[in-house]
Amino acid sequence: MPSPFNVAEDPWIPVRIRTDLAADERAELLRALPAAEEGRRCLVGLRTLFTTAHLIADLDLDHPPIESVLRRVLAAITTRVTGLDTGTGDDWLDKRDDALTTGRFTSKTVNAYFDEHAPRFGLHDTPRPFLQDPRLAEECTGVAPPGRLAMNRASGNNPVWGNHTPETMPLTMADAAGWLLAWHGYGPAGMGAVRTHSGRSTKSCKAGPYRCLISYFPHDPNSLFTTLIVSVPAPAAWPTNPGDDHAPWETDTLPDPLHPSAPAGLISLLTGRTSHATLLTPQEDHRQITGCRVAWGTATDLPTAIDPYVVDREKGGPLRADRTRAVFRDLDALLLKHRPGSKIAVRRPTVFDSIADLPPHTLTTLGIRALGWDQDKQDKNFGWYAATTPPVCHYLEERDPDGATALATLRAHTEATASDLYKALATAWHALNPRRKDDERAAFTTPAITRFYALAEPEFWKTAENPAQRPAFKRTAIAVFDTATASMATTVRTMDAVAKARAKLTNPSKRR
Template sequence: MRGGPGESVVLGLGEVLRWAHLLEHVDCPDPASESALLRVLIALTARVTGLDAAEDWDENRWDVLEAGRLDPGRIAAYFGQYAGRFDLFDAERPWLQEPRLAGECTGSSGTGRLVMTSPSGNNHVWWPLDKGGLGGPIPVETAAFALLTWLFAGPSGTAANRRRSDGRNSHYTVAGPIRALVSWFPAGRSLAETLVLGVPSPETWPTNPGRDEAPWETEQLPDPRLPAAPVGPVSLLTGRAAHAVLLKPDADGALVTDTWVTWAWENELPEAEDPYVIRRDEGGPVRANSARVAWRDLDALLLKTVPGKTPRYRPAVLASVARLPRATAAGLRLRAYGLHQERRDPETAWFTAVTPPVLGYLEELDEDGAAAVSVTRARAEGTASGLAKALRAAWQGFSGDSKVCPWVDSALPVYWSEAEAEFWRAVVPDGDGVRAWPAFQKVAVRVFDAVTETAALTPRGMQAVEEARAAMLRPPKGRKTKQQ
């Protein structure tokens, strides 16, 4: 389909790869399906570029980046090899689905269960259900994105009953591999560049024995008793689903009229390291939090390791970006997809964010720049803590309540939003290479005054507010603070 600058067009997977050099980015209904689709597209890019092979990997990647587009002949050959395997409604191997569910499940799930933004379980009600409570027919495009969301970010809990190998029925599922996490992708000038840069480098690949295959490439359907460990980049990015899904189309194939959603494996999936998440020694990858602005994690992306009580390690995909020439990396942004969820059904918020071009400040490329990011972020955090402490003190003096301070919850989101401009001023140098001093304290004072304005109109409140404000501005003992 034709589309001009700024317009969106509907394309199949092969067409997306073919025209990726002319596209800015993928446009999905929500961050969950977009994060999942990017993983699939990056796996396909690895296949059609040869970046799924470790030999001369950096040189091969540079050749593809210099070409500026993916080879249409190799794309056509790949999709021709697996003709039918990318059909959502193929009779034998529907794409990314388990065709045996219709016979192995005691009942279907309905379309209302498939679309996570529709009413189901403990989710918020956005769409009305039909009288049967299972949802009405949905467009095939909606179902395709919902399929991706379930396979990558589906919740744990109950689903359709599916017969196990021992003859018993089970309806319990575990959470999908990216559920509740925030994923980070390097973002280039075009979708083609983004996809090539998103292929993780060989030293980060899993090393389990076997063939590195996507679900649509395998000769046989998977054995539910034996969840396979990922072998290379393609199986790592496409073969980690914890759920099994089957879509039922109408006669024309334009609508999905019913679905089956249930567990995919009788045993736990082997552990694997996702290349797009910030890792920790304890607690698993960094979880998404819609109240946390993306730039607060920037030092955990640019530095190899952020030390602390629980060290954080940058996403593995950035190891290969750090081997690019600095002039190339300096034009690259980061795109974040946050899925603020519980492991079970409730969906709190899904969000996305894009940074300015910052990957030139990776530790290996600009040690001073990476350090400036880390120090500035820490300074912003310290100012936020001081603001929260002052607000609690003012609230206690005004209300006498030392346990709950409503001012903090309303003030901190405003502070972090307004502090972002100061952060980038301090991180990105001007034309003379000078970095500005961030005025975080001025932002904090402005927010403090706005939140406490009404309380300060009373004599009791005025005293409490002024004392807390003065304490917030007072430098720590034994330390001189530059005026902001």
């Protein structure tokens, strides 16, 4: 009978191997991962991920919410195995530079870490299963089918939106490990299993800390090792609340769901904030998950904390995910400490505050990885998405203020053109539908604006790389307008209305 699944030892994380390995690196890859091939995808456990991170180009996950939480977990473990959990100021920056110069994680340190916490990385059949609460076996009523855990399946009365697999179909251990992460960060508000703890009995759950949000990570597409090192925010971004700064697998204490603790440092901030408690039910042969318990993990709102990977706003909380919004539209909110001209003050993710201090050869390879899930706080999901920018981190305000300002100006130019396009489309729609309600207009204008940004994005990056080139945003807007209104212009009257609206784009004097 197979032994219980262990996330440190068993393969479950999809990664893509580098394509530019040297001869000695190929030999090392063959020893560590005999079946792996350059440029191809393979699965690894956490221990192998860290010992071979310098041979891996990137993570290769299919589901952004899983990747989003996994990147936080990996950043926490990176902090531990590199000693970046101590030091401040220049000493900490020097320690980070030393790690980058080494070019790989030290196997002795990695192995020592995973050996120390080995029992806590077991997914089941252990007193403290990974990211689960064993108390649910006694505190919860009933066991839900596997579809409750897999967030892309229909479950209960929820509609199918991502996967038509029946909710009763078992999950592989590898898939279950990923969805545990997703529930840890993105669990919905609403009803879970009835849980009774210390006299409190309810099935009402709070929303997870990353639900509805978009996360941004510094990212080197050709070196997972570099990505992990630069994803560790500097100490100035760490919480300083009292208590021990431990990950759930590093402590003997289970969380108190009635009185959630504020994060005491970076590790607890990245790994300990969750509103849900979960517990898996495996088959007897340990190969699949046949059920799960998902219940409330906190009776109150989580203590306030600033996540280092989200854009924070003065009003309204962190920036929410929007599947129709191109990532480049928020680029200046990532490169500048404060976005100029914004009606609501926004603050870039704190992880980027120390990126400008990186060596030039590292900085110029870094882009930004964006991971979002467009959803509401309850249980409605509209779509998740992932995007990676070209290398742009060398334009950070501290390193290249003129470049950052130029990109902000270019972004504003794009937004202004989109605004003109919207006004032209709205004018045409109202001329032909004078008696219809404004809220019906969105069904016509929104797809067109979304298409404009999709077409404008390549032009944006092309212009960013060659500032002397004049962007063709206006020409793109006119093409989108013509496509959107083609079915309208069928009579002399409608052609005249469309032509007058089109003039708002083609004739500068009539733009306003």
